Amino acid sequence: MPLGELGGIVLALTILVIVGNLWFHMVEGLLGWIKGLFARRREPPAWHPLAPEDEKKDGD
Numbered sequence: 001m002p003l004g005e006l007g008g009i010v011l012a013l014t015i016l017v018i019v020g021n022l023w024f025h026m027v028e029g030l031l032g033w034i035k036g037l038f039a040r041r042r043e044p045p046a047w048h049p050l051a052p053e054d055e056k057k058d059g060d
Helices: 003-038
Strands: none
Touching: none
């Protein structure tokens, strides 16, 4: 494979990665904006799904 073909393939893959990255960030930003429109007045979720523990345990 000549050096020009390898350079062309590397260039094409680099452009593909850049365009894919831009597309991903554009879609994520749009989804975040849409989610923000519908979840304005909601309380943010807890950072963990576990129920709060009692301060005193039977063994203490």
